[in-house]
Amino acid sequence: MKSRTMFTLLMAATLFFANHAAHAAGPQVGGAAPDFSLPDQNGQMHKLSEFRGKWLVLYFYVKDDTPGCTEQACKFRDDIHQLGELGAQVVGVSVDNTASHADFAKKYSLPFPLLADSKGETxxxxxxxxxxxxxxxxxxxxxxxxxxxxxxxxxxSTSRNSAEVIEDLKKLKSGQRPNS
Structure with missing residues (x-):
């Protein structure tokens, strides 16, 4: 009886830690993208499902209107037509609120949604x-x-992220694998 209890506890602990390790690793290439439902800078809600059938570039950034984040956002803004021609939509996400996103988007004429993940759950x-x-x-x-x-x-990279995405998207659409 005692050995069966120990075995059960050992198996439960193994499953717990295996599940925790898999969860802690985050999303993996080839795996399903985690769902989200967040408001953008205009208060409009966006869900992962609305992008079904399209390529989505979901980029997380540190903070609105900081030098690196501004550079990255403006690179995506400048490349938005090329990304669109490749069938991709761009969406930025940070823990800033919708008002901060609205100011940031307006100041830099950002033509894509900035999602407010105020609780950091996504x-x-x-x-x-x-x-x-x-x-x-x-x-x-x-x-x-x-x-x-x-x-x-x-x-x-704040300066190269958009260009890397474009290069890799071209490869993926032609059936090639992008570099790791």
Whole structure:
């Protein structure tokens, strides 16, 4: 009886830690993109499902109107037509509120939604929330038309992220694998 109880406890602990490790690793290439439902800078709600059938560039950024985040957003803004021609939509996410996003989008004429993840729940599901929960990490996820993660850019470059996404999207659309 005692050995069966120990075995059960050991199996439960193994399953717990295996599940925790898988969850802690965040989304993986080929896996389903975590769902979200967040308001943009205009208060309009956006869900992952609305992008079904399209490529989605979901980029998490640290804070509105900071030098690096402004550079990254403006690069996506400047490349928006090329991304659109490739069938991709761009969406930014940070833990800033909708009012902050509205000011940021207006100041830099950003033509794409900036989602307010004020509680950091979506950033956490994408393993893109800093430890103290006050800011998002600078990670970008390319999500395919079926809602699966096609490419992950950890600690994305503010100056090169948009160009890297375009290059990789061209490869993916032609059946090639992008570089890791």
């Amino acid at each position: 950033a956490a599901r994408y393993d893109s929330l800093r430890g103290d929960g006050s800011m998002a990490k600078r990670n970008t996820f390319m999500i395919d038309p079926q809602g699966r993660i096609a490419k992950i850019y950890l600690s994305a």
